[in-house]
Amino acid sequence: MKKIFLILILFLFTGCSSYIELNDLAIINAIGIEKVNNTYKMYASIIMETDKETTTPKTTIYEVTGVNLNDMLNQLTLTLNKKIYLSHLDLFLLNDTIKTQEFTEIINFFLNNNETREDFLVICSKNIKELLEKTNYGEINDLVEINRQEASQAIYTTMYDVINKFTLQEPIYFTNLEITEHVKIKGLKVFLNNNYQEILENDSLFLNYLLNNINTYKYNYSCQDNKFLYLNILASTTNENEKEFFIANELKVITNDCNLKKDEINDIFTNYLKTNLEKFTEKKLTIKNTIRGLYENK
Amino acid sequence: MNYTEKLKQETNSADDFIYKDIYLGKNHLELITIETIASSNDINNFILKRISFLDKLSVFDLTSYLYNYLPASSISIVNDYDTLKEKLLNGFTILIINNQNIMAIETRRDLTRGVSEADYEKTIVGPKDAFIEHYNTNLGLIRRRIKDVSLHIKPYYLGKYTKTKVGLIYIEGICQEKLVKEIDLKLKKINIDGILDSNYLKKYLNKSKSLFPTLKGTERPDLAASALLEGKVLIITDNSPEVLILPTFFIDFFHASDDYYQKPLNITFIRIIRLIAFLIAIFLPAIYITLTTHNPDSMPINLLLSFQSQRVSVPFPAFIEAILMIISFEILRESDIRIPSSMGTAISILGGLVLGDAAVNAGIVSPIMIIVVAISAISGMLMQSIEAVNSIRWYRFLLIILASLLGYYGIFLGIILILTNLADTKSQTKDYLYPFAPIDLKEQKDGFIKTSNKGLKFRNPILSHNKIRGKS
Structure with a gap:
């Protein structure tokens, strides 16, 4: 009887319900967020398939608006008819419109969501949509990482760093990207006391x-x-x-x-x-x- | 009623029973034999020819003369009907002299094949001979390797109808007496109609509930001899080419006989490969199911997309897909064992095509599932014991079910279940997971790693009180 009870507990109180079918997932690898007139606008880069020649994932950008991150993800689910899957989120883009209140909401979302990890790169840029459309995560990640290692101008800030620094009210440093003909690093952006300050290339070295x-x-x-x-x-x-x-x-x-x-x-x-x-x-x-x-x- | 009449009645005058009356003057000899198991050449040359010389000599004691001068190595006087039957059924020829004295003369026909190469315990280096179905030949193969009087053999005749000869073999001075007594007691308690193979004994000698075998059968005399030298006990059964080794530890299934004929470094590498293969055989399908149904987050994105694209056309959940593939593989394996070897190639091609290309094209299974099940199945075959291979199958099923219900959590539950089960298992009162649980660092020198022979100076302390090798 004890054994049956134990087995029942093991099966009933655990993740039977967490069954996932791979083809029902909408895998998001990058998200860009900005706030326009008190509403959020989210650009989600969703992996559709892998390019067999280059083995890089082919993505499509979806644009949704909502009152918060959860609302926008719900709308995205309705648009795609697939389960939103954030475990492979690699890039988070934001711009100057994201300040203390928005940070609080974003941080709360990631802290409360057990499907996501917090080791993805967070980048600041004025051209979020353009960046997502014209580049991919791999390109941006390589750009930041190589710059950080070889030129020491960029900073590789993850969501984990953002959460930590925001909680401790310390300055948060983001690598700042701009896109003209191609993507390039335009120094750093520092967020503190509900304000951003721009530090350009050479100065970012000294910072x-x-x-x-x-x-x-x-x-x-x-x-x-x-x-x-x-x-x-x-x-x-x-x-x-x-x-x-x-x-x-x-x-x-x-x-x-x-x-x-x-x-x-x-x-x-x-x-x-x-x-x-x-x-x-x-x-x-x-x-x-x-x-x-x-x-x-x- | 005399014995001859009684025998005829009991056997319903069986066709192969030969009764011959011989009259020598006043003496009456009755010769009884079973032509299917006795050698007619031996009977003609060493019994009948000798008796024919006695035609005119009928004055002295015939029984005494025959007992002393018949050229046979084994002659015994039989005093009761049961012994007469037993001897007769073992290929002896019975001589009843004047309906008073009974003699049993060994004329057993050699019905066995010659010593041949090992079939499923193949090695590259080391001896190639293997046990056969003949008790004495098998015993001889062991005696040829251990030329010492301390090699003891306790005979048993088991099976109400088969009276199969079973021998308990051990080396006195190395093997613990307690172990011999335990096994002796178990063998004496056996009450069964017949023993047709040594595997019949397993359920009596092994009371463990573990799926993993706690007895190891071997067809290699060198492995059997090395087990004896380690302090283990052998059970040798007539008509069986498999000799049982007791006790057997979990680690023994990762050792092969040629492990001791090669450089330790190479052996360590091979043993680690065997361990990896064992883990792959058990865990790989379960991990694949977990990755695709519960924890895709632990895959790199490109692998996830690859799995996703391969599963697009498959209508079944990964669990059903895995079960289908494993059952197909088991059917192929079973048919490969049963069908004549001349048809084996045809079945292999058919199986390969059906499982490989056609199933994928038909959208029944995904290519990755074929890879997973194939690697898992091939890895499972690295274990030389069929029983171990079979137990891997059950562990694989258990983990697949748990993984499909609970993901990684299920796999870890499965690991806990398997480990607790193995840790709880005893082989003849010895801890099955020894030398890992309880841990014995000295014995680790011949565990998954093998150190140089200098490191193997000591015998397994839980098997033998005579701990130092090479000392009496």
Whole structure:
């Protein structure tokens, strides 16, 4: 009797109802959200099939409006007659219209939805629809990831980071994309206190210095007679104490046409870094309090 | 009523029973034999020819003369009717002298085939000979490998009608007495009409409820000898080419006899492959069902889309699809065993086509399901024991059902069920999962990994008190 009871519990209180038929799923791999006149507008990129030649998923963009994310997804279900499947969501796009109240709703949706993961990339852009139509997740992901690793300008922000930083009321950094002829990274966007601030390409490098987010990048210094010093910054570590930042860089000389000595090269690079960091902190006084210690060390 | 008359009455004057009366002066000899199991050549050359020389010599004690001078290795005096019957049915020739003295002379006909190569326990290196259906030959194959007087054999005659000779073999000094006694007791308790193969004994020797076999049958004398040297017991049955090894542990099904004839590193690799194959055989269909019906989130997107596109034309749920494929495979396997080998190729082609191309084109199953079931089935065949292969089938079904109802949760429930079942299983009072549960690090040297022979200095401590190999 006990055994039967136990088996009944195992079967009745678990996921028999979670049966899914693969062909009944509308697999969403990217979502873009903006708010227009107090209503949300959502662009959902739904994978229809795989291109057999390129093995990349073919997607179709659907546009729905609603009062919140759940409402928009319900409307999408009615449009597609399929179960909305968000487990393979890889990209979340938003623009300046998404602020504190909207963030709260979005975060609540993802925290309450047990089908989704929070490790997808969150990007900021003014041209959400265009981006979804003209590119795909793989392209955007590669763009951000390669930039982050090789140029140290982008930041790979996931929904998990957004939730954490928003909850702790810390600044949230998004990689900012723009699309002209092709997609490119236009620095970063920082969200804090219900406001966005734009930090353009070069400045985003120095912000990343302060955030200890530097991987590698190349530095080009011009000396006399069209001669160049070309450095590869292999790694950088930023430490901070109550008063100061300490930045340690690992430099590799690629070209040294100027015949500079090691100490001279170090001095040139330190000066470059110091000057630009000071310029950056002066220019971006509005976020001075958001980066701990920055204001005091100026 | 004399014995001859009684025998004729009991056997209803069976056709192959030969009764011959011989008169030597005042003496009357009755010769009884069964021509189908006795050698007529032996009877003619070593009994009748010898008796024919005695024509005029009828003054001395005939019984004593025949007992001492008949050129037969086994002659015994029979005192009762039951022994007479037993000897007669074992191929002996009975001589009744003056209706008083009875002698049984061994004239057994050799009805067995010669020693041949192992059929299902094939190896690349190592000995090729295998047990056959003859008790003495099988015993000889073991004796040839273990030339020591401490190799003991306890004979039993089991089966009310078959009186099959069964031998319990062990090495005294290595094997635990307690184990021998346990098995001896079990064998003595057997009450059955007949024993036609060693597998008849399994249900009496093995009381475990586990689906996995706790007894291992082998057709290889080298494997049997190595089991004896480890402290295990063998059960050898007349008319059976399979010798039973007791106790058997779970890990034994991952070992093959040629594991000890090759470099340890290669063996470790092969054993790990066997373990992986075992896991694939049990889990792969269940994992596929889970991925397609409950947890597609754990698949990369491209794989998900590939599965999705392959399932478009299939009208059945993945569970039904899997069951259909597995049953088809089992039908093919069974037919392959039963049909004559000359027709095997035709069936293989037909089966391959039906299961492969036609079923996919007809939209009954998806190509990926064929791959899943085929890999799972092939992986299951890596186990050399048929019983182990069969038990994998049940575990596979259990996990498929649980996976189709509960997804990953069901698979984990299944794993818990299987592990608790195996951990609860005993083989002749020994823990079945030894040396993993209870854990014994020393014995792990010959578990899924095999270290150099230096590491294998000690015998399995739960099998033998004589722990150091090579010491008496």
